[in-house]
Structures are given as structure tokens and as C-alpha cells.
Amino acid sequence: MADKKPEVAKSEGEAAKVASGKEEAARGGSAGGFQAWLPLLVTVVLMPLLAFATTKLLIIPRVVQARENAAEAADREDTRSQSTQEGAKEAREPKEAKEKETKDSSGKGHGKKKQSVPITKVIVNVAGSMGTRYLMTSFTLVGSQPEFKNLIDENKDQLLDLANTSMASKTISDLEKPGARNQLRSELISIFNHALGANVVQEIYFTEFAVQ
Numbered sequence: 788m789a790d791k792k793p794e795v796a797k798s799e800g801e802a803a804k805v806a807s808g809k810e811e812a813a814r815g816g817s818a819g820g821f822q823a824w825l826p827l828l829v830t831v832v833l834m835p836l837l838a839f840a841t842t843k844l845l846i847i848p849r850v851v852q853a854r855e856n857a858a859e860a861a862d863r864e865d866t867r868s869q870s871t872q873e874g875a876k877e878a879r880e881p882k883e884a885k886e887k888e889t890k891d892s893s894g895k896g897h898g899k900k901k902q903s904v905p906i907t908k909v910i911v912n913v914a915g916s917m918g919t920r921y922l923m924t925s926f927t928l929v930g931s932q933p934e935f936k937n938l939i940d941e942n943k944d945q946l947l948d949l950a951n952t953s954m955a956s957k958t959i960s961d962l963e964k965p966g967a968r969n970q971l972r973s974e975l976i977s978i979f980n981h982a983l984g985a986n987v988v989q990e991i992y993f994t995e996f997a998v999q
Contacts, residue, residue: 904939911955925995
């Protein structure tokens with residue numbers, strides 16, 4: 788019986804060592820597992836911080852600078868374009884003024900271009916000649932109203948009748964007086980405008996004026 792006690796004690800000591808070794812192995816395994824996950828945890832925590840710092844310190848300032856550069860370039864382009872347009876306008880103004888002056892001097896460009904209507908071969912007997920003498924005329928009526936030609940054409944028969952009556956009242960003595968043609972011109976203008984109801988006929992040019 789005395790010999791068995793040391794064996795039992797030996798067995799208990801070995802069991803204690805085995806248990807202690809298992810505890811150390813367990814602690815070592817736990818520490819090793821944490822160390823294996825540590826780089827991943829560091830990466831997960833640091834990546835958002837690095838992304839935020841990169842965005843705020845690098846990307847955003849560059850975007851703002853690019854926008855400012857684009858705005859400055861657009862302002863310079865607008866200024867250059869405006870200067871070009873002003874220069875072109877200044878170059879056009881003398882030319883336009885000259886064209887306007889030319890139109891004004893020629894009576895054109897104001898929507899009042901003069902129009903003309905010819906009246907040909909108006910033949911009447913001279914008053915007091917017993918039908919032995921006659922007056923033959925051709926003349927052109929001139930006016931600037933837009934509807935001038937239409938007015939003359941619509942009232943042509945009346946105007947011819949008035950012209951015949953006026954010229955048939957002239958004697959040889961009347962027609963041979965100095966300025967007789969100008970007097971007859973003024974008389975016809977007055978008669979025609981009175982019939983038309985407005986200052987339509989502005990000029991009359993005789994293209995034929997013969998007493999036979």
C-alpha cells in the first residue's frame with residue numbers, strides 16, 4: 788500500500804501539467820486568432836478616414852479650382868466676344884450712315900419711291916380756231932403714294948376728260964405766251980388732285996407738246 792501513493796501523486800502531477808498545457812494552448816490560440824483579424828479591422832477603420840481625408844484635402848480643392856478657372860475663362864471669352872461685336876458695330880455704323888445718307892439724298896429707302904404713269908396722244912381742237920388748229924400732247928403723271936398707279940388707272944377716263952376740257956379752252960394766243968406750258972402743267976395738277984381728293988399728282992412732265 789505504501790508503494791502505490793507515489794504513483795498516484797505522479798499521475799496527479801502529470802494530469803495537472805496536461806491541464807496547464809491545454810489552458811496555455813487555448814490562450815495562445817485565442818491570441819493568435821485576434822492577431823490574425825487585427826489587419827482587417829485596421830483596414831476597415833482606416834479606409835473611410837483615408838477616403839474622407841483624400842476627398843476633402845485633394846479632390847474638392849481641385850474641383851473648386853477647376854470651376855474657378857472655367858468661370859474665369861468664360862468671362863474672358865465673353866469680354867473678347869463683346870469687344871469684337873462692339874468693334875464690328877463701330878465699323879458698320881459709318882457704312883450704314885453713309886448708305887442712309889445716300890438713300891436720303893436720292894429720295895429712296897423711305898417707302899415713298901416715286902411712281903409714274905404715262906398719258907399719251909391727247910389731241911384737242913384749239914379754242915377759236917374753228918377746228919382748223921389742234922393741240923397734241925403726251926405727258927407723264929408722277930406721285931409717291933403707294934397706290935399711285937392704281938389710283939390713276941382707276942380714274943384715268945375722268946382725268947383724260949378733265950385734261951381735254953382744260954386744254955380745249957386754250958386759244959392760240961394762250962398757247963403762244965411765254966410760260967404757257969408751265970401754266971398748263973400747274974392747272975392740270977390742280978384739276979387732277981381736286982378730282983382725286985388728295986395731293987396725289989406731284990409732277991407732270993410733258994413729253995410731247997405741239998400745236999398744228
